[in-house]
Amino acid sequence: VRRSSSIDPELCNCGAATASVRRILTEWAAIDWFEPARATAVVEATRAFEEHHRRARLHEPELFPDKLELDVLRGGWPEFTQLCVRVRTQEWEWKFGALKKLSQRHSRTHGWSLSDAAPGLGEFRAPGPGDLFVRHGGLVFWNVFGIRLHHEGLLAPNHEADAYWYLGFATMDLIECIEWQLAEPGVQLDENPFVPLLHCYAAGLCPFSFGPSEVALFGF
Amino acid sequence: LLLARPIQRNRLSTLGLSKRDAAILELMLHKLEGSEPDFEDAASALHESVVELIPAGRTYVLGVTDRGPILGSVISGVGIATIAETIALVRVDRDGRKNLLGSLW
Numbered sequence: 001v002r003r004s005s006s007i008d009p010e011l012c013n014c015g016a017a018t019a020s021v022r023r024i025l026t027e028w029a030a031i032d033w034f035e036p037a038r039a040t041a042v043v044e045a046t047r048a049f050e051e052h053h054r055r056a057r058l059h060e061p062e063l064f065p066d067k068l069e070l071d072v073l074r075g076g077w078p079e080f081t082q083l084c085v086r087v088r089t090q091e092w093e094w095k096f097g098a099l100k101k102l103s104q105r106h107s108r109t110h111g112w113s114l115s116d117a118a119p120g121l122g123e124f125r126a127p128g129p130g131d132l133f134v135r136h137g138g139l140v141f142w143n144v145f146g147i148r149l150h151h152e153g154l155l156a157p158n159h160e161a162d163a164y165w166y167l168g169f170a171t172m173d174l175i176e177c178i179e180w181q182l183a184e185p186g187v188q189l190d191e192n193p194f195v196p197l198l199h200c201y202a203a204g205l206c207p208f209s210f211g212p213s214e215v216a217l218f219g220f
Numbered sequence: 221l222l223l224a225r226p227i228q229r230n231r232l233s234t235l236g237l238s239k240r241d242a243a244i245l246e247l248m249l250h251k252l253e254g255s256e257p258d259f260e261d262a263a264s265a266l267h268e269s270v271v272e273l274i275p276a277g278r279t280y281v282l283g284v285t286d287r288g289p290i291l292g293s294v295i296s297g298v299g300i301a302t303i304a305e306t307i308a309l310v311r312v313d314r315d316g317r318k319n320l321l322g323s324l325w
Contacts, residue, residue, distance in 0.1 A: 096275065104276035114278075126284045134281045136289050137260040139267055144280040144294050148314050164314055168295040175278065175294075 005029045007145035011130025014117070016185035021132075021178050023189065025145075028174050028198060033149065034080075034163055037204035037219035042072050045205035045217050048196040055193035056102055063098045065213040072205070073218045077159040083208045083218055084162040094209030095169055102193065103176040112183035114140045132178070142175060166206060173197050235309070235321050241298050244269045245309070249324070259302045262324070263291055266300060282312040290318070300324065 009025035012018065037045075049070060057064035073079065087094070107113075114133065121135040127143040134143050147167055149155070155163065177194030181187065189195050200207055205217040232242045247269040252261060263279075270277035282290040282299045290312055292299020297312040298321070309321040 100274065100276040107276070124288055127281055134289065136263055136281075136291070139263060141267075141289070141291060142278050142280045142294075144282050165295070171294055176276070179276075 005145060005147050006129060007143075008129040011128070012132060013130065014132060014182060017181040020181045020185075020189055024174070024177050024181065024195070024198065027202060031198075031202045032204065033147070033167065033201075034206075034220055035204060037074075041204040041219055042217070045200045045203035045219075046070060046072065048199035048203060049207060049215065049217060052193055052196040052200065055191065055196065056098075059106060059193065060098075060102050063101055063212065067213050069214045071216045073216050074220075075218070076220060077156070077162075080166075080206070080218060080220070081159060081162045083206075083216065084165060087208050087210070088165075090210065092209065092211050095172055098209075098212060099173065099176060099194075099197075103179055107179060107183045110183040112179070114142070117182055145171075147171070170201055170206075173201075237298060238296055240273070241293060241296050244273055244293075247273060256325070257307065259288060259300075259307055262300055262307050263289075266291060283316055283318065285318070 005028075007025060007029070009022040009029065012022055012025060014021050050068065053064055053068050057066070073083070118133040118135065118140045121133060121140060124134065124136040127134045131143045132145075133140050135141075149160070149163060149167075151160070173194055177192060177198055180192045180194055181189075197207070200217065205219045208216045208218060210216065232245055235242075237245070244266070248262070248265045251265040251268065255261065257265070267279050270279050278294075279291050280294045280299075282292050282294075282297060284290065285301050285303060287302035290299045290301040290310060292310075292312070297314075299310060299312060301308055301310050301318070303310065303318075303320065303323075306323040307325055308323045311319045311321060313319065
């Protein structure tokens with residue numbers, strides 16, 4: 001599955017966080033989504049996810065429990081779809097119940113706001129490939145820099161829908177990762193809890209969370 | 221586009237929206253009740269609703285029309301835009317195609 005992104009990392013400018021944000025975006029753009037996991041993927045992804053959890057727990061121990069059950073699952077599109085359906089229909093919501101709260105509290109702690117982050121933005125214009133934000137009226141909005149999959153009809157429509165559904169949520173992790181750097185520009189990337197989460201995707205495994213301490217890493 | 225019928229609040233659930241999208245839009249419409257909002261009012265109400273209902277809630281620019289931005293959800297691609305002189309609910313797919321769901325007023 002080939003992919004393309006609407007953002008050009010080298011065109012992004014965000015003050016003191018520019019270098020780190022460009023690196024995050026560059027690594028994100030290089031991810032081969034939904035490809036068969038390479039031989040080292042399980043070790044790399046497991047290590048990355050555990051590191052994500054450890055860093056997140058340093059900030060929000062009540063959201064990220066000490067105990068973490070990490071399973072590795074392998075399969076094809078039917079199994080991927082089953083996992084998507086399971087997390088869509090379960091009560092626990094990983095992104096909203098833990099990750100976004102982690103991000104929100106960090107941004108608040110550092111007094112970061114989106115409107116303050118883009119003081120020089122003029123009135124609305126169509127976003128370009130270097131724009132993280134867009135102003136409209138008195139408000140600032142994130143530019144959606146989504147990923148497009150080019151699979152030449154190789155994916156069934158329901159599998160494509162699940163792939164994009166998953167990518168939408170993964171993109172939220174990218175945004176949290178970038179916002180972490182914007183809120184605390186001096187922080188090293190190896191302190192940002194979302195960086196190793198993105199490394200897990202980059203290793204080729206897709207995390208699915210079934211509870212605060214129960215996660216499966218799925219590899220094709 | 222001109223045939224788009226206004227969406228009633230009690231019909232939001234019939235549009236195939238997620239529960240979260242429907243709740244956000246319902247709150248947005250509630251905030252604007254009794255007014256004749258312009259797009260900027262609607263954008264502010266949408267932004268407020270997202271922030272109130274979602275931790276670290278964000279509203280995204282999903283695309284543009286010749287009248288301005290399409291503002292909405294990165295997950296579902298559902299957003300609001302000015303289309304044919306009205307504020308409309310649209311769904312933007314990954315290729316940037318806009319599917320009109322109805323007008324909001």
